[in-house]
Amino acid sequence: xxxxxxxxxxxxxxxxxxxxxxxxxxxxxxxxxxxxxxxxxxxxxxxxxxxxxxxxxxxxxxxxxxxxxxxxxxxxxxxxxxxxxxxxxxxxxxxxxxxxxxxxxxxxxxxxxxxxxxxxxxxxxxxxxxxxxxxxxxxxxxxxxxxxxxxxxxxxxxxxxxxxxxxxxxxxxxxxxxxxxxxxxxxxxxxxxxxxxxxxxxxxxxxxxxxxxxxxxxxxxxxxxxxxxxxxxxxxxxxxxxxxxxxxxxxxxxxxxxxxxxxxxxxxxxxxxxxxxxxxxxxxxxxxxxxxxxxxxxxxxxxxxxxxxxxxxxxxxxxxxxxxxxxxxxxxxxxxxxxxxxxxxxxxxxxxxxxxxxxxxxxxxxxxxxxxxxxxxxxxxxxxxxxxxxxxxxxxxxxxxxxxxxxxxxxxxxxxxxxxxxxxxxxxxxxxxxxxxxxxxxxxxxxxxxxxxxxxxxxxxxxxxx
Amino acid sequence: xxxxxxxxxxxxxxxxxxxxxxxxxxxxxxxxxxxxxxxxxxxxxxxxxxxxxxxxxxxxxxxxxxxxxxxxxxxxxxxxxxxxxxxxxxxxxxxxxxxxxxxxxxxxxxxxxxxxxxxxxxxxxxxxxxxxxxxxxxxxxxxxxxxxxxxxxxxxxxxxxxxxxxxxxxxxxxxxxxxxxxxxxxxxxxxxxxxxxxxxxxxxxxxxxxxxxxxxxxxxxxxxxxxxxxxxxxxxxxxxxxxxxxxxxxxxxxxxxxxxxxxxxxxxxxxxxxxxxxxxxxxxxxxxxxx
Numbered sequence: 223x224x225x226x227x228x229x230x231x232x233x234x235x236x237x238x239x240x241x242x243x244x245x246x247x248x249x250x251x252x253x254x255x256x257x258x259x260x261x262x263x264x265x266x267x268x269x270x271x272x273x274x275x276x277x278x279x280x281x282x283x284x285x286x287x288x289x290x291x292x293x294x295x296x297x298x299x300x301x302x303x304x305x306x307x308x309x310x311x312x313x314x315x316x317x318x319x320x321x322x323x324x325x326x327x328x329x330x331x332x333x334x335x336x337x338x339x340x341x342x343x344x345x346x347x348x349x350x351x352x353x354x355x356x357x358x359x360x361x362x363x364x365x366x367x368x369x370x371x372x373x374x375x376x377x378x379x380x381x382x383x384x385x386x387x388x389x390x391x392x393x394x395x396x397x398x399x400x401x402x403x404x405x406x407x408x409x410x411x412x413x414x415x416x417x418x419x420x421x422x423x424x425x426x427x428x429x430x431x432x433x434x435x436x437x438x439x440x441x442x443x444x445x446x447x448x449x450x451x452x453x454x455x456x457x458x459x460x461x462x463x464x465x466x467x468x469x470x471x472x473x474x475x476x477x478x479x480x481x482x483x484x485x486x487x488x489x490x491x492x493x494x495x496x497x498x499x500x501x502x503x504x505x506x507x508x509x510x511x512x513x514x515x516x517x518x519x520x521x522x523x524x525x526x527x528x529x530x531x532x533x534x535x536x537x538x539x540x541x542x543x544x545x546x547x548x549x550x551x552x553x554x555x556x557x558x559x560x561x562x563x564x565x566x567x568x569x570x571x572x573x574x575x576x577x578x579x580x581x582x583x584x585x586x587x588x589x590x591x592x593x594x595x596x597x598x599x600x601x602x603x604x605x606x607x608x609x610x611x612x613x614x615x616x617x618x619x620x621x622x623x624x625x626x627x628x629x630x631x632x633x634x635x636x637x638x639x640x641x642x643x644x645x646x647x648x649x650x651x652x653x654x655x656x657x658x659x660x661x662x663x664x665x666x667x668x669x670x671x672x673x674x675x676x677x678x679x680x681x682x683x684x685x686x687x688x
Numbered sequence: 689x690x691x692x693x694x695x696x697x698x699x700x701x702x703x704x705x706x707x708x709x710x711x712x713x714x715x716x717x718x719x720x721x722x723x724x725x726x727x728x729x730x731x732x733x734x735x736x737x738x739x740x741x742x743x744x745x746x747x748x749x750x751x752x753x754x755x756x757x758x759x760x761x762x763x764x765x766x767x768x769x770x771x772x773x774x775x776x777x778x779x780x781x782x783x784x785x786x787x788x789x790x791x792x793x794x795x796x797x798x799x800x801x802x803x804x805x806x807x808x809x810x811x812x813x814x815x816x817x818x819x820x821x822x823x824x825x826x827x828x829x830x831x832x833x834x835x836x837x838x839x840x841x842x843x844x845x846x847x848x849x850x851x852x853x854x855x856x857x858x859x860x861x862x863x864x865x866x867x868x869x870x871x872x873x874x875x876x877x878x879x880x881x882x883x884x885x886x887x888x889x890x891x892x893x894x895x896x897x898x899x900x901x902x903x904x905x906x907x908x909x910x911x912x913x914x915x916x917x918x919x920x921x922x923x924x925x926x927x928x929x930x931x932x933x934x935x936x937x938x939x940x941x942x943x944x945x946x947x948x949x950x951x952x953x954x955x956x957x958x959x960x961x962x963x964x965x966x967x968x969x970x971x972x973x974x975x976x977x978x979x
Contacts, residue, residue, distance in 0.1 A: 545803075550803070
């Protein structure tokens, strides 16, 4: 009884405190709004500045911040109360044996759901937009996202598993693309022959990068890998005889259906299979091709994790010195991580070349590396599902923000969501890092279990230090 | 290399080992032997150079001078100072633990023990190629590795926690797990850097039991330890270092009464040793714990 009363008063005091806190937030918002939002300056007919007061907007913003903060504090209060009731939680181990939370319940369904959605996308898009032609936007977006999923999974081997911070991953993407482009345009080799060669070439460059950076850690490793990415790009620009310089390589042979070209002619894909010709057939084929490549990357990575080399990578991320004391050759372990990660980058690169039909060094700048790394970090280092979700959010998110017409209702008719999409996107990323600093999926699943596989909390897993 | 194997021949021979860091001579012309099947303790006050000797033996430092010979029971000899770091464990079969525990804290207890069996598993998986294709005997090898891990989990009493992250274990259990992990590499010589540090008396007793068991199974042990009760109880042989120089070498009983050892630990002039010995009634253990 007394407990309940005390709790009641504590709650009352908490409520007053929360209201005060939310009020403070609203006040700060007001302070920020006065110089920035409250007056709008327009050029009048006489070229003088007109001030249009916008106190309504200011009030709206302050009210919104007040309400948001109030809701946030209330949610946190309830969560804390719920946590206090839970008897002695084992903090570092995710309590999988207890009642699963919403996230865990979904994550069981996530894989089949993702796979199903990915497989069905071209069909659904075609049905929804009435034909393959109008569905082009969605299928191309799917291809773009899947390319980044694959790149993210490839980089995940280096950064997520082995804990080696690589800021120059796009170099291997470029090596793969140029290998295919050069082999196909010079020797006329087919895509299926060039694909493994591009992977091999990229793996070789991965090892080449690996050797000088073996002794480096952390920031120094990041800087050298960054420089490596730039070196590759500058070589591509300046070695005009081989790569065509900034003009790039054009008229790269397009993808064929295992030798059958996607043309309207009698030997084309459509005629061979008795379909009416549609230029979108090639895109659908490319979509499934990149889906298959990404799934291969995922399958290989998942398998590697269960092999000694995968465990050695993770052990290397956890503690390199302990690894050496256990007889693990850290040199070869690091080199294989660089080489395999690079190989998948190379595959993705040759896919990029065959899809675009034209490549130039412009496509392989540092921003690409940054995006791929952001996908891995945002997804949760080492988590395959997390990387896939992050790729969808990172690549699909900005696209989605193009179509945010409803924001006009909030910010007035003159609001163009296109101008703000990168800003909104940046905000979303900041929010992500505040709430989930270890990435979307921070739980590490062990590679082997004696009785029951239980997730390891991200708090215990190290990020690696180079 | 006569080919005739003397069972009592030393497993590790340290000859004229010196280690210099710039102007600091951390270890100076140190020679001692670790006999096969013995537990040898390396003791000395803080900063005496014990961990430096360990790092030289286990390949983390390259000694400035000296020779470190490790002899296997089959007569094979390895010059440790010439081997690369990881080969000291893989080829010469010297395993070690660390003063500040170095477990793979984000991996489970079982995974920690499997990482230690990297080399045989790597061979079984055809250096990843066969394992990736699902060919070869990798599955069987992994099962065997899990069995070996289980054996050690039973010995250190951590089987119920096999699937918990290593970083979640209490301190004493982490110490035992680190020893078990080192033992999973099937070493000829196990080097333990202060295994009893931070353990309560009951855990210390369990550790002593574990070390006896390891010795009985045929692995020689070299340990650095400050807890003199542990040292005096289980060592067959004690080497005492002070300022990088060996000052005593013998059985625990002999070392305990060695005036130079007492002087090193209590910090008195040689002439006063007798007086101090009488005063403290030769309670080296407590003196060691304070040192």
